[in-house]
Amino acid sequence: MRILSFIASVLLLLTSLSFLHGAEWTYSGSTGQDYWSNKYPYCAGPFQSPIDITSDLLRFSPTLRPIEVRNYKLSSKEQLTLRNDGHSLQLSLPPTMYVSGLPNQFTATQLHLHWASSNWPTGSEHLVDSRQFAAELHIVHYNSDKYPDINTAIDKSDGLAVLGVLIKIGDFNPVYEQILRFINGAKYKNFEVRVPGFNIRELLPARLDEFYRYDGSLTTPPCFPSVLWTVFRNHVTISHQQYLALATSLVASSVQDPEVNPLNNNFRKPQPIDSRVVLVSFKEGRGLHGILTVSPPFTRKRVVQQLLAGDLADLADEGLHQLLPSGSQTLQAGKKKDPMSRQSVTLAKPKQQTKNPSLWKKSQTNCYVGKLGMAENTLCYTSLEQSISHQLKQSHLGNELVETLKDTIYPELNLKSYLDCKSDLALSTIRRILCRHPTDEALELDRSLAKALVNHKKTSVATKHEGSRTKQGGLSSAVPQKPLRQYHPHPWLLPMEWED
Ligand code: 3TV
Ligand code: ZN
Numbered sequence: 001m002r003i004l005s006f007i008a009s010v011l012l013l014l015t016s017l018s019f020l021h022g023a024e025w026t027y028s029g030s031t032g033q034d035y036w037s038n039k040y041p042y043c044a045g046p047f048q049s050p051i052d053i054t055s056d057l058l059r060f061s062p063t064l065r066p067i068e069v070r071n072y073k074l075s076s077k078e079q080l081t082l083r084n085d086g087h088s089l090q091l092s093l094p095p096t097m098y099v100s101g102l103p104n105q106f107t108a109t110q111l112h113l114h115w116a117s118s119n120w121p122t123g124s125e126h127l128v129d130s131r132q133f134a135a136e137l138h139i140v141h142y143n144s145d146k147y148p149d150i151n152t153a154i155d156k157s158d159g160l161a162v163l164g165v166l167i168k169i170g171d172f173n174p175v176y177e178q179i180l181r182f183i184n185g186a187k188y189k190n191f192e193v194r195v196p197g198f199n200i201r202e203l204l205p206a207r208l209d210e211f212y213r214y215d216g217s218l219t220t221p222p223c224f225p226s227v228l229w230t231v232f233r234n235h236v237t238i239s240h241q242q243y244l245a246l247a248t249s250l251v252a253s254s255v256q257d258p259e260v261n262p263l264n265n266n267f268r269k270p271q272p273i274d275s276r277v278v279l280v281s282f283k284e285g286r287g288l289h290g291i292l293t294v295s296p297p298f299t300r301k302r303v304v305q306q307l308l309a310g311d312l313a314d315l316a317d318e319g320l321h322q323l324l325p326s327g328s329q330t331l332q333a334g335k336k337k338d339p340m341s342r343q344s345v346t347l348a349k350p351k352q353q354t355k356n357p358s359l360w361k362k363s364q365t366n367c368y369v370g371k372l373g374m375a376e377n378t379l380c381y382t383s384l385e386q387s388i389s390h391q392l393k394q395s396h397l398g399n400e401l402v403e404t405l406k407d408t409i410y411p412e413l414n415l416k417s418y419l420d421c422k423s424d425l426a427l428s429t430i431r432r433i434l435c436r437h438p439t440d441e442a443l444e445l446d447r448s449l450a451k452a453l454v455n456h457k458k459t460s461v462a463t464k465h466e467g468s469r470t471k472q473g474g475l476s477s478a479v480p481q482k483p484l485r486q487y488h489p490h491p492w493l494l495p496m497e498w499e500d
Contacts (some may be wrong), residue, residue: 025221026252027087027266036221043223048271049216050125053231057278058212059421064281065101066209067163067230072097072108074197082182086189086252087220088112088266091179097200099141099161102228106141106161109150111200113137113167114219114267118247121240123267124166125219126231128212133235134243135167136267137203138219154218159226165204170237175202180238180245188255189263205234210282215422219268233282275423300419307430310437316445320430407432
């Protein structure tokens, strides 16, 4: 008897110690999102989610295939598990459900929700034109062509695909009620309740062919950049009462925990865009100004080829603007006919660095992060450049190597990334390529770009190594009067033979 009561006391002590230790991570307080990267370095890395989907990031892509959901209509005989995991309300999904219309087949594993509080119904993770919605549904899938299960896929660059549905408060939603009516059975952390199957398709908006697509991450720790995001353009509604049920019924702590924390405000704030673009499957603007078409691959290639070959007169007349990012800052033209005078230009925003760049790996859709790979895949340039430069500076390898990388590898990575519609082309890359052609045209083009970079310098606080700086720190022209050193073009920078 004594032994039993001793064991019981030890167990009790251990349980209370786990309370003292507290949750691994939370959305606010000392383990809140600002501190996630202390334990989960990817959370401060590149290509994080969610993002604010603003119109300057959008590129229409006619090649995006509509999402097709398969076996989403579940029989009511099928039993699903609704669980409070302390961070969200999660519903398990059977492996018969999958999506196609993506680069691989992705099998469903779970869905969950993000929301805010009862008095402030703005808890979506993705924002559209800086507008936050009441809540957001995520249906998580893993790449079942390549990986046997979610646990294997979760940290792989092409591992996950999440469908995001923006939720507004409006009409009562009978399909969301299929979940919400069981919410009280999942009141405390780790509580779960059985839910009969229903038609999961009806949780989604009617149109599955209109969406935003970008490469991102888990929005929760460990924040792996392994998610191909599809956020549907059209929202769904739930009633105010349904929203209140979500915002007020759940507790983030376990039933034994003396501290009772409401489970709400479980949304991550928008993350830096990191030179990414957001592809859109639809063209008509709905108050979205300036959805820019991705120039056809052929045009992109031709213009890049002209730039590499130094065919700059034509480029100045009609082509260079097609390389440039679009958006808020306007490039001032040189004296001659200026292709940029009618264009707006968005300049890359400052990037974050991960605490542990050595952990980086090939990111979601063909973007390599923190690792130089001679793969034919697109390499995401800006964050890569920053992480490598940062690492080299830390390891005292000196500027020479950084400069060589800037001259050779980074421009190539940026071009590849741009040609694959994953990012805009950094102005500094165009200027570095112009450097190779010390002609009048190059000089003139470069002056316009220099102005753009000056503006960029003024607005950017963190991108210290971007652009060409003199030793005194002033901005120099990218086109030297005489080449500073003999230039042997890297083979990658020779005019390419394009396949179409
Ligand atoms: F895979 C997930 C997500 F994509 C998971 S599973 C567990 C991660 C350790 C998750 F909890 C999520 F919240 C997301 S999300 O990026 O869709 N929010
Ligand atoms: Zn989520």
